[in-house]
Amino acid sequence: MLYLIGLGLCNSKDISLRGLEMIKSCDYVYLENYTSKLDCKLSELEELYGKKVVLAEREFVEDGQVILDQSVENNVALLIIGDVFGATTHISLFKEAKFMDINVEIVNNASVLNAVGVVGLELYKYGKVASIPFGYADVKVPCDVLKMNLANGLHSLFLLDLVPKENKYMECKEAVGYLISKGAISADTKVVVCAKLGCKDFVVKYVEAGSVSELNLFPQCLIVPGDLHFVEEEMLELWK
Numbered sequence: 001m002l003y004l005i006g007l008g009l010c011n012s013k014d015i016s017l018r019g020l021e022m023i024k025s026c027d028y029v030y031l032e033n034y035t036s037k038l039d040c041k042l043s044e045l046e047e048l049y050g051k052k053v054v055l056a057e058r059e060f061v062e063d064g065q066v067i068l069d070q071s072v073e074n075n076v077a078l079l080i081i082g083d084v085f086g087a088t089t090h091i092s093l094f095k096e097a098k099f100m101d102i103n104v105e106i107v108n109n110a111s112v113l114n115a116v117g118v119v120g121l122e123l124y125k126y127g128k129v130a131s132i133p134f135g136y137a138d139v140k141v142p143c144d145v146l147k148m149n150l151a152n153g154l155h156s157l158f159l160l161d162l163v164p165k166e167n168k169y170m171e172c173k174e175a176v177g178y179l180i181s182k183g184a185i186s187a188d189t190k191v192v193v194c195a196k197l198g199c200k201d202f203v204v205k206y207v208e209a210g211s212v213s214e215l216n217l218f219p220q221c222l223i224v225p226g227d228l229h230f231v232e233e234e235m236l237e238l239w240k
Contacts, residue, residue, distance in 0.1 A: 120235020
């Protein structure tokens with residue numbers, strides 16, 4: 001049996017009771033270590049679960065063979081920060097497990113895609129989501145996505161790159177610098193800076209792009225609003 005279990009966005013306490021019960025029944029427990037960052041230590045997870053938790057890097061999960069082979073005769077859990085299907089890697093693993101006739105159970109949880117609701121922008125008015133990677137000098141996709149979304153009056157959510165194993169995380173200040181340098185926004189464009197969504201000490205700031213400062217809190221995401229309803233405008237005022 002393969003269990004794909006979403007952990008939520010903040011710490012060890014965000015797991016569901018159903019997910020916790022599944023983990024306790026597992027012979028092997030892996031934690032993906034590349035899509036986001038939890039605000040707790042690995043030891044805290046292990047203490048709660050009563051299990052050894054092995055960090056799994058992108059290459060290990062993308063290959064998937066060890067996890068799949070173990071799942072044939074054992075109970076194996078892959079723990080995923082946020083929701084289970086926030087990354088295509090996990091969709092591929094689910095698909096391969098099905099091809100191998102391995103039973104799969106899924107436990108969903110909160111993700112950044114719904115946690116951004118706290119900002120006050122209507123979720124159904126978001127357009128295509130884009131990631132801003134490190135090494136973006138020749139990257140044009142985020143700018144093209146922003147242009148398309150704005151043309152349709154839609155909000156744009158940008159997920160910022162991170163490499164947890166190297167303790168490397170992109171700041172919104174760097175992300176807006178990239179967008180400004182490409183001419184996608186100007187320094188006086190209003191943006192929404194978010195950090196640690198889903199945690200008690202989350203941060204949301206509604207500021208001009210040129211005034212974005214480093215927060216040193218992670219993970220972060222950036223929103224460029226589209227056309228605003230007056231209720232959305234009132235909500236954004238709370239974050240100035």
